[in-house]
Amino acid sequence: MPAATRDALSEAIAADHDQALSRLREWIALPTINAEKLNRQEGAELMQRMLLDAGFDSARIIPTDGAPGVFGRLDAGAPVTLAVYFMYDVKQFEAHEWSQPPLEGRLVDRDGKTVMIARGAINQKGPEATLLTAIRAFKATGTPLPVNIVLVAEGEEETGSENFGQITGDPEVAKALAGAVGVILPVAWQGDDGGVDIFLGAKGVAEVQLVADGATSGRGPGMEIHSSMAASVENPAWRLVKALDTLVADDGYTPAIDGWMDHVRPLSKEQVAMIEAGIRPGSEAAAKKEMMVQGWIGGEDYRTSLVRLASQPTVNIQGLVSGYMGPGGKTSLPSRAEAKIDFRLVPDMRADEVVAKLRAHLDKRGFQDIQIVPGGIYGPTETPGDAAIVDALVTTLAAADLPHTLNPRLAGSWPGYRFTDPPVSLPAVFVGIGQGGQAHAPDEWYLIESNDPKVAGIDRQALFYAEFLYALAKTKR
Structure with missing residues (x-):
């Protein structure tokens, strides 16, 4: 990315900081909980409006047998098209279990960092809203996007994406996906050391x-x-x-x-080696602290436990x-x-x-x-390590001087098989920096302002997405 462009985008993102928080709070205030059939249509309509406000050329609501989906397109006239997956639904919650109201998005101090506590803060509204903030910066500065974007959103991920196939199978959506180089899901999974795990699949x-x-x-x-x-x-x-x-x-x-x-299928020797190479100093202690566990199944060592987790x-x-x-x-x-x-x-x-x-x-x-x-x-997903979206992510992390490791498989799940399996057959990867935690649990949180230069707050996260788009535009396919 040209230095002048980077500076202009960074300034636009910083100027939009307070408005970005307001937009995220508005999204959080409307909980679309598919298990309770709550706000299905309203959630899709808000998702549609958010895409159009961010600069998408079009955003169409797609009815299904359950919650509707939303399909957005942003045509920059670029030779490369990126597909993006969003979910606009969240898990249920019991308000009395939370230290803060779960639908207000209050900012609190957490270990010296400013975080937002809310249902959906990290899973997935926070990272998704931050990607939209990056796209808005292109619009605000009059900078053409380096890639075209097609975006598919659903409202049933937390209940197993029962009708997602009706969305990806829509003729317009299927045609758009066929022209993409890959699919990304925005996340904020940075480690305390600034490192990022790149997962080449998911259970x-x-x-x-x-x-x-x-x-x-x-x-x-x-x-x-x-x-x-x-x-x-x-x-x-x-x-x-x-x-x-x-x-x-x-x-x-x-x-x-x-x-x-x-x-x-057992992990290959190469996949086990990936896991071993990804064990960073302090990562076991951090994992135990985050989950409040004292040990692993059967008294296993951390390396064995990580192999089990993936395999x-x-x-x-x-x-x-x-x-x-x-x-x-x-x-x-x-x-x-x-x-x-x-x-x-x-x-x-x-x-x-x-x-x-x-x-x-x-x-x-x-x-x-x-x-x-x-x-x-x-079903599970798999993505080759030499896919263009993986290369672009590695390039962006290296340019930001952030360490990364490759991991064969995320232990969690998402409906990415709709993209990675035939007939779509696209690589898919999680992209983003920043932090959050307590997904599905009380006091779910998302990092807003960081006191550590290695770990990104939301403004730096948004700029990272812009850098990734430029890297993807230059990656050989």
């Missing part, structure tokens, strides 16, 4: 609900009854617990579902509910028990086989009565 995820219901199965009462009847009437809570226990080995974490590991599928109980949980005892026998489960998937596991394998596993053990209610399910 897939499948969410299901398991239900033991005495009223429908006949194995238990059709209503809550006195606990003295436990000698004569089966308890659905125990029924569900017994079924859940078959899903993992005796260690409590190794998947034990029949056929679950059949198509798991292993998981069987996780998100929540388990049955019967009375109020003060004191109630001496009751419940009629229903429910568990919410998520499975993390790795290459070459197939997302469309998850429910069938789970059903067959339970049926084989006599649990035909356990109901399976599928939720969102999508």
Whole structure:
């Protein structure tokens, strides 16, 4: 990027700082929570307006069988087109668990840094709004973007992107994606040392609900009854617990579902080497502090734990509910028990086989009565390390004197398989600097102003996106 252009964009971003915070607060104040079917249309309409205000030529709302999507285009007349993925939905929250109101976006001090606490602050409204701030700077300075941008946004990511395929399958969207060199998702995952992990893929995820219901199965009462009847009437809570226990080995974490590991592709030597090379001094201590954990599964060392994190599928109980949980005892026998489960998937596991394998596993053990209610399910992603968007990210980080490491796979999930799998078949990568944390949890936060020159506040984050676009425009494809 020419120095004069960089200076002009930097000044425009700085001048827009307070307005950028106001725009982010406005977005946060409208929680689009798909699990509660809350503000679906309103969320899409605000997303559409934000894109147009930022300088997109067009932004079209795409109806689906669930939450609508939004498709935006910004044609700069450039030879290179970049695709961008946004989500405008957020997770549920319990306001009483937060130290600050979760929909106000208040600024607070966190270890000497100014952060915004709000639902959606880091996942994903903060980084996405910061990318839009960068695009606005081009508009404010009259600087042509070095690349064209096509943007696809959805409102169902937090529930598994049930209808995202209807958005990417829209003829106009599909044609636009076919002309892109890759897809990025804005993030702010900088380490305390300023380093950035570049993930060349992500695990897939499948969410299901398991239900033991005495009223429908006949194995238990059709209503809550006195606990003295436990000698004569089966308890659905125990029924569900017994079924859940078959899903993992005796260690409590190794998947034990029949056929679950059949198509798991081990990490290559090169991928393991990537993980080992990415272990920086202090990273284990920082990870333990962030998650408030004292050790890793089975007492493993950090290196072994990181390899497991990237390579292993998981069987996780998100929540388990049955019967009375109020003060004191109630001496009751419940009629229903429910568990919410998520499975993390790795290459070459197939997302469309998850429910069938789970059903067959339970049926084989006599649990035909356990109901399976599928939720969102999508597969893992992989991106080659020599993709243009990866080269551009490496170049931008190097120019900013920020260290980076390559990592074969993010343990979390996003619906990137809609981009990386056929028929789209594009590389996809997470791009950004800055920090945030507590995604999905109380006191979710996003770094606004940093007291450390190695870690970026939002103005520097926005300028980084501009630098990335210039780097991408020059990358050989």
